[in-house]
Every structure is written in C-alpha cells, then in structure tokens.
Amino acid sequence: MNVLNTDQQVPTYTLEQDPVIGGRLFTMARFEGALTHQSELLVPHRKDYYLLVFTRQGNSRHWVDMTPYVTRPHTMYVFVPNQLTVKEEPKPMWATAVAFTKEFLALQENAALSKLPLIQNPRNAHELLLTDADVAFIEDMLEKIHAEYRSPGEWQQRMLTAWLTVLLTYLSRLYTEQFESSEVSTDKILLKEFHGKIGENFRELHQVSEYAGLLHVSAGYLSEVVKAQSGRPAIAHIHERLVLESRRLLFHTRHSSKEIAFELGFSDASYFNRFFKRETNLTPAEYRAATREMYQ
Structure with missing residues (x-):
C-alpha cells in the first residue's frame, strides 16, 4: 500500500x-x-x-x-x-x-x-x-x-x-x-448536529464551549445532552475526531508529528504527542510503527 x-x-x-x-x-x-x-x-x-x-x-x-x-x-x-x-x-x-x-x-x-x-x-x-x-x-x-x-x-x-x-x-x-437505533428525538438531533459541527471545525476548535456557541446552547446543556445520548462526555467526541484524523495522517503519510500537530491546531508537537498518548496509550511514533508492521 x-x-x-x-x-x-x-x-x-x-x-x-x-x-x-x-x-x-x-x-x-x-x-x-x-x-x-x-x-x-x-x-x-x-x-x-x-x-x-x-x-x-x-x-x-x-x-x-x-x-x-x-x-x-x-x-x-x-x-x-x-x-x-x-x-x-x-x-x-x-x-x-x-x-x-x-x-x-x-x-x-x-x-x-x-x-x-x-x-x-x-x-x-x-x-x-x-x-x-x-x-x-x-x-x-x-x-x-x-x-x-x-x-x-x-x-x-x-x-x-x-x-x-x-x-x-x-x-x-x-x-x-x-x-444506529431508529429512535429520533430532539436530543438525538442535537447530538448529530454536534457531530456535524465537529466534522467542520475540529482543526480549529477543541473546546466544548466553542461548539456550544455554534449550536446556540450553553456548554452545560450541550454536555448534559451529549453524555445522556452517547454515554460519553462531549469533550470525548471532539478528542475522538482529532484522534481519527491523527491516525489517518500517521497511517497514510510520512508527515512528522510536528506537521500533524500544526495541521490539527495544536500549539506544539509535544502537546500533541501527550494528547495522542493519553487517548491511545501509544505515542504517534509507536502507533505508526505498529500499524505499518501489522499491514506490511
């Protein structure tokens, strides 16, 4: 590949x-x-x-x-x-x-x-x-x-x-x-809208309060609805999207951690490395090496 x-x-x-x-x-x-x-x-x-x-x-x-x-x-x-x-x-x-x-x-x-x-x-x-x-x-x-x-x-x-x-x-x-389940409710719609906004803005916006502003609700209300509907905190959804994009770039490119960090809106590479390690239990370099070895 x-x-x-x-x-x-x-x-x-x-x-x-x-x-x-x-x-x-x-x-x-x-x-x-x-x-x-x-x-x-x-x-x-x-x-x-x-x-x-x-x-x-x-x-x-x-x-x-x-x-x-x-x-x-x-x-x-x-x-x-x-x-x-x-x-x-x-x-x-x-x-x-x-x-x-x-x-x-x-x-x-x-x-x-x-x-x-x-x-x-x-x-x-x-x-x-x-x-x-x-x-x-x-x-x-x-x-x-x-x-x-x-x-x-x-x-x-x-x-x-x-x-x-x-x-x-x-x-x-x-x-x-x-x-998915077929149940539709106002809260489920808000969760989908939250996911949509994350998809559009995850490179620039990393805080729940910033998405609450885009959705015209309070950060507390957004957090409450997202947790009730998904079983996970709202910030976890933002982090999940950042990790997905990180994994995409680590897997499919040879871009450095610094380049990936900059593309995803992190202030520096060391902060990005700590974030990725916390979310995946692997450093970016370890993830890249493990997946490349798996799919050789």
Missing part, C-alpha cells in the same frame, strides 16, 4: 478532477470491467464530494480511514468528504457509481437530502450490506436515475432529484438499521 512522503500533502480531489468519473455537481458512471486512469487513486487521497458505488462484481482491495475492504458483489459502498482513501491496485470492477457535491446538496430542491443519516454519516461507515430485496430495489432505482441522466431536458433535474431522494432515503433506512 502506498503512503505519502513527508514533502507530499494529502491531495483532495474535486468531482471535476476525479480521474474516473469526473463531472460537475452530479454525475453517474457504469463500469463494465477494467478501469483506466487510476494512478491518482493509488496514493492516499480525499474526496470533497459524495460517492455511492453499487458493486455487481469485483474483488479489488481498498482502504478507507485505516480499514481495509475487499469489494463484495451486490454491496453498496459510501464515500463521504474528507475520508482518507487509497486503492491497492487497479483491478477490473463491474459497478454503478453516483457522485454529487456539497453544492448539489445546497440547491433548494435538494436541501433535505443533507439531513439524511447516510449523508451525515455519524458512524463514519463505508460498507452497506444488502439483502436480495435491497439489491432488486437499488438496481431499479439506479436504472431510473441512469435513464434520466442520459435524457437531458426541462424536467431532468427534478426527476433526478426525485429518484435520488428515494434512493438516498432507502439507503438511509438501511444505514440506520445497520449502524
């Missing part, structure tokens, strides 16, 4: 830059065998858009946030912005991909989609397992979306939004069944 050198920054690809399915706000592609122009995907990278890949056949191996996956047939793979991804080698794949940007979700007719569990992805999930009934439904939806995608016209955008809404809502139900 490739890693980035110390002088290489983790590239972030926009949808237009995607070497395989490039597009603007929304695009769709079908793969019937070997993929070409994959060299950019063989180094650790991020996407700044959402990508859904429904696989029909293939056994390629890829990594998402330090977790390896071997592509399974009749499975849905979900990529969301900022996950760190790398493919191990180009291999043939038979699949259908749908991709869209944050700007697409910001369009008035699509705004409700951004609230769906699949899009918010609080569990940082990637692989959705499907029953035969799920596969039949998803294949039907993808056929409908593909037909509209290939038929430009006055009603194309509305029809694409309509079918995509059905697909994403269905997948969100599966996501909830697989990864």
Whole structure:
C-alpha cells in the first residue's frame, strides 16, 4: 500500500478532477470491467464530494480511514468528504457509481437530502450490506436515475432529484438499521448536529464551549445532552475526531508529528504527542510503527 512522503500533502480531489468519473455537481458512471486512469487513486487521497458505488462484481482491495475492504458483489459502498482513501491496485470492477457535491446538496430542491443519516454519516461507515430485496430495489432505482441522466431536458433535474431522494432515503433506512437505533428525538438531533459541527471545525476548535456557541446552547446543556445520548462526555467526541484524523495522517503519510500537530491546531508537537498518548496509550511514533508492521 502506498503512503505519502513527508514533502507530499494529502491531495483532495474535486468531482471535476476525479480521474474516473469526473463531472460537475452530479454525475453517474457504469463500469463494465477494467478501469483506466487510476494512478491518482493509488496514493492516499480525499474526496470533497459524495460517492455511492453499487458493486455487481469485483474483488479489488481498498482502504478507507485505516480499514481495509475487499469489494463484495451486490454491496453498496459510501464515500463521504474528507475520508482518507487509497486503492491497492487497479483491478477490473463491474459497478454503478453516483457522485454529487456539497453544492448539489445546497440547491433548494435538494436541501433535505443533507439531513439524511447516510449523508451525515455519524458512524463514519463505508460498507452497506444488502439483502436480495435491497439489491432488486437499488438496481431499479439506479436504472431510473441512469435513464434520466442520459435524457437531458426541462424536467431532468427534478426527476433526478426525485429518484435520488428515494434512493438516498432507502439507503438511509438501511444505514440506520445497520449502524444506529431508529429512535429520533430532539436530543438525538442535537447530538448529530454536534457531530456535524465537529466534522467542520475540529482543526480549529477543541473546546466544548466553542461548539456550544455554534449550536446556540450553553456548554452545560450541550454536555448534559451529549453524555445522556452517547454515554460519553462531549469533550470525548471532539478528542475522538482529532484522534481519527491523527491516525489517518500517521497511517497514510510520512508527515512528522510536528506537521500533524500544526495541521490539527495544536500549539506544539509535544502537546500533541501527550494528547495522542493519553487517548491511545501509544505515542504517534509507536502507533505508526505498529500499524505499518501489522499491514506490511
């Protein structure tokens, strides 16, 4: 598996830059065998858009946030912005991909989609397992979306939004069944909003009070709700996100602890080292050595 050198920054690809399915706000592609122009995907990278890949056949191996996956047939793979991804080698794949940007979700007719569990992805999930009934439904939806995608016209955008809404809502139900409880409450919504704000601001904001300000609640109330809903203090969620990003960079790059500390908003490398050791029981150097040895 490739890693980035110390002088290489983790590239972030926009949808237009995607070497395989490039597009603007929304695009769709079908793969019937070997993929070409994959060299950019063989180094650790991020996407700044959402990508859904429904696989029909293939056994390629890829990594998402330090977790390896071997592509399974009749499975849905979900990529969301900022996950760190790398493919191990180009291999043939038979699949259908749908991709869209944050700007697409910001369009008035699509705004409700951004609230769906699949899009918010609080569990940082990637692989959705499907029953035969799920596969039949998803294949039907993808056929409908593909037909509209290939038929430009006055009603194309509305029809694409309509079918995509059905697909994403269905997948969100599966996501909830697989990864979460289905109970919805005001407190659960606040917890999800808290996770969303952490995802947007964790590099700059490290204190519960700062997130409480963004959510227009008191720090005490936010701490109480988060603890009741998750069983963990609010600060633990912030630290968890910082550790995840630290692990991503330690695993997929050769960046020094000082460089990673600076990227994540720590005042100095020694403070970052103490923080990482406290949270993981390993120093950054020990974590990097242990994981590299494990996955050689």
